[in-house]
Structures are given as structure tokens and as C-alpha cells.
Amino acid sequence: MELLTIGDMAARSGVAPSALRYYEREGLIRSTRTGGNQRRYERHELRRVAFIKIAQQVGVSLEEIRGALAALPENRTPTKADWARLSARWRRKLEDRIAVMQRLRDELTGCIGCGCLSLQRCKLINPQDQLAERGEGPQMIINPP
Amino acid sequence: MELLTIGDMAARSGVAPSALRYYEREGLIRSTRTGGNQRRYERHELRRVAFIKIAQQVGVSLEEIRGALAALPENRTPTKADWARLSARWRRKLEDRIAVMQRLRDELTGCIGCGCLSLQRCKLINPQDQLAERGEGPQMIINPP
DNA sequence: CTGCAACTTGAAGTTGACTTGAACTCAAGG
DNA sequence: CCTTGAGTTCAAGTCAACTTCAAGTTGCAG
Numbered sequence: 001m002e003l004l005t006i007g008d009m010a011a012r013s014g015v016a017p018s019a020l021r022y023y024e025r026e027g028l029i030r031s032t033r034t035g036g037n038q039r040r041y042e043r044h045e046l047r048r049v050a051f052i053k054i055a056q057q058v059g060v061s062l063e064e065i066r067g068a069l070a071a072l073p074e075n076r077t078p079t080k081a082d083w084a085r086l087s088a089r090w091r092r093k094l095e096d097r098i099a100v101m102q103r104l105r106d107e108l109t110g111c112i113g114c115g116c117l118s119l120q121r122c123k124l125i126n127p128q129d130q131l132a133e134r135g136e137g138p139q140m141i142i143n144p145p
Numbered sequence: 146m147e148l149l150t151i152g153d154m155a156a157r158s159g160v161a162p163s164a165l166r167y168y169e170r171e172g173l174i175r176s177t178r179t180g181g182n183q184r185r186y187e188r189h190e191l192r193r194v195a196f197i198k199i200a201q202q203v204g205v206s207l208e209e210i211r212g213a214l215a216a217l218p219e220n221r222t223p224t225k226a227d228w229a230r231l232s233a234r235w236r237r238k239l240e241d242r243i244a245v246m247q248r249l250r251d252e253l254t255g256c257i258g259c260g261c262l263s264l265q266r267c268k269l270i271n272p273q274d275q276l277a278e279r280g281e282g283p284q285m286i287i288n289p290p
Numbered sequence: 291c292t293g294c295a296a297c298t299t300g301a302a303g304t305t306g307a308c309t310t311g312a313a314c315t316c317a318a319g320g
Numbered sequence: 321c322c323t324t325g326a327g328t329t330c331a332a333g334t335c336a337a338c339t340t341c342a343a344g345t346t347g348c349a350g
Binding site: 150151152162166179181182183184 | 295
């Protein structure tokens with residue numbers, strides 16, 4: 001089997017055909033067509049789909065994912081090095097997100113002691129002790145200093 | 146200021162009035178009404194909103210959040226102990242999610258070496274080395290053994 | 291008492307990420 | 321050659337989580 005049908009892709013990736021068509025419309029994956037206008041996928045498109053799934057688990061939008069995938073070469077099959085570069089960048093994002101959640105956990109642990117979760121007093125929500133009028137949500141957790 | 150108007154709540158929580166009304170419709174927060182049918186919030190409703198915001202950052206749906214908040218007493222102002230119980234449960238959720246992402250990161254780190262991200266071979270995607278026909282996505286990362 | 295910002299409701303619109311349906315065509319085994 | 325499961329398109333539907341709009345009401349400062 002040289003090229004994969006959309007059904008093959010769906011079976012192997014666990015992503016529905018309709019979603020694969022959607023990804024293609026959105027420019028996240030690509031396919032060639034048979035004489036009869038059916039999609040055929042190169043095997044390496046499975047890696048793109050894999051990457052999309054991983055990124056989505058981390059809570060990244062398709063738009064951002066498209067941006068990341070744009071770093072891959074258009075005209076040739078991506079090499080290991082291409083993927084490695086992408087993965088490294090991705091790893092950093094993941095670690096940032098992990099750090100955010102760890103901070104969240106640590107603050108929440110502190111708040112179990114005080115039982116507060118107060119928007120005014122609790123570091124978790126208003127870490128800089130801003131006035132209520134200034135604070136617009138838990139800035140420190142989203143954008144740490 | 147005894148009770149808060151919806152505008153006060155919005156200013157202090159960073160959540161738009163329309164969202165607060167929405168939360169109320171969805172049963173996540175509650176308010177009393179003035180003679181003229183305007184909402185008035187008890188101060189402790191701010192904590193509920195705080196909790197909602199935190200939970201959303203972790204990627205939890207309002208439906209699930211409503212479930213969690215349902216553990217708080219209906220008929221009285223929640224005590225520190227009430228909130229502490231909720232926070233403790235929440236902390237566990239958070240830690241689970243952190244663990245998922247750490248696993249994701251570690252696997253991805255491994256995959257930088259091999260540059261694969263292959264749906265068939267890579268542990269990240271198909272950790273049990275299931276046949277392509279059986280695997281429906283990265284089960285091990287979502288539901289670890 | 292007046293004026294005006296802040297509030298009310300219900301309905302409809304928005305965005306992201308898809309899914310579903312209708313109507314049709316293709317590919318491949320018997 | 322014929323059937324049938326798999327594929328095609330385009331339009332419309334769905335779901336969550338809101339926002340926006342229109343049309344009307346309230347609360348408080350002056």
C-alpha cells in the first residue's frame with residue numbers, strides 16, 4: 001500500500017474522516033487526488049495528524065497548530081531533523097504549561113490552609129495584591145513575572 | 146456595601162456581566178433580587194467565580210465545575226472547611242492533569258531523539274504497540290495504566 | 291423630581307472544531 | 321459488468337461558552 005485512503009488515515013490515527021477533511025480545508029494536512037478525485041495521503045501525513053492530536057491535548061488551537069506545522073517543508077517529505085526541531089519547540093510550550101499548572105497547584109495547596117479563594121486577598125487569584133479595580137484575573141498564573 | 150451589584154462582581158472578578166448572568170442561568174452561581182428585580186450578590190459568590198476561573202484554566206467544562214460546586218452547602222454560607230474540601234479534591238484533579246502533561250513531555254523528549262512521531266511505532270501515540278486497527282489515539286497518555 | 295448610567299430580559303449572533311445529511315461518484319471483488 | 325462500500329461536495333447543524341442587541345426598567349446623585 002503506497003498511499004493511504006481517508007479511511008486508512010482515519011483507522012490508523014483515530015481521527016474521523018470528516019475531521020481529516022476539515023483539517024485539510026484548514027490547511028493542516030495535505031493530500032493528493034486519484035483520477036476519480038479521491039484523497040490519497042502520503043504516510044508521513046500521519047505524523048502531522050499525530051502532532052495535531054498531541055497539541056490539542058495540551059489545549060492548543062488548530063490555528064496555533066497550523067502555525068507550528070508551517071515550519072515543516074512544503075516541497076519535500078519532512079526529515080527526522082524537521083520533526084525534531086518542531087518537537088523541541090513543542091516541548092518548551094508543554095513545559096511552560098506544566099509550570100503554569102504547578103504554580104496553580106502550589107497556590108491552591110496554600111489556599112487549602114486558609115480556605116479563602118478570595119479574589120481580594122488570595123495570591124492564587126490576585127497575586128500582586130492589586131486593588132479590586134485593577135485586577136483582571138489571576139495574572140501571575142497566566143503570565144508569571 | 147452589603148451586597149454586590151452585577152457590575153461590582155464583574156469589576157472584582159474580571160468576568161463580564163453577561164458571563165455572570167450566563168453562569169447563573171447554568172446554575173453555577175446564585176443571586177438574590179432587589180424590589181426592582183436587579184441582581185444582588187453575597188460577597189462569597191466571588192469565591193465561586195474565583196473557583197470557576199481556576200477550574201477553567203485547567204481546561205474543565207462548566208458542567209464539571211457545576212458538579213464540583215454542588216458539593217458546597219445550599220442553605221448557608223460555605224465555611225472554610227467547605228472550601229478546603231473542594232480545594233483538596235481540585236488539587237488532585239490538577240495533579241492528575243500535570244502528570245498527564247509530564248508524561249506527554251517525557252515521551253515527546255524521547256521522540257526528539259528518534260524524530261518519529263509515528264502513529265504505529267512511537268510510544269507517544271501508541272504506547273502499547275497495538276495494531277493500527279485497534280489503537281484509537283494515545284490511550285496511555287490520556288488514561289495511564 | 292429628573293436624568294442617566296446601570297440594570298433587566300429574550301432572542302439572536304459568534305467562534306472553534308467538528309458532524310451530519312443529501313445527492314452523487316468511484317473502486318474493486320465476484 | 322455490476323454491485324456495494326467507500327469516497328466526494330456543499331450546506332447546514334451542533335455544542336460550549338459566551339457576547340451582542342433591542343427594548344424596556346431601576347437606582348441614585350444632584
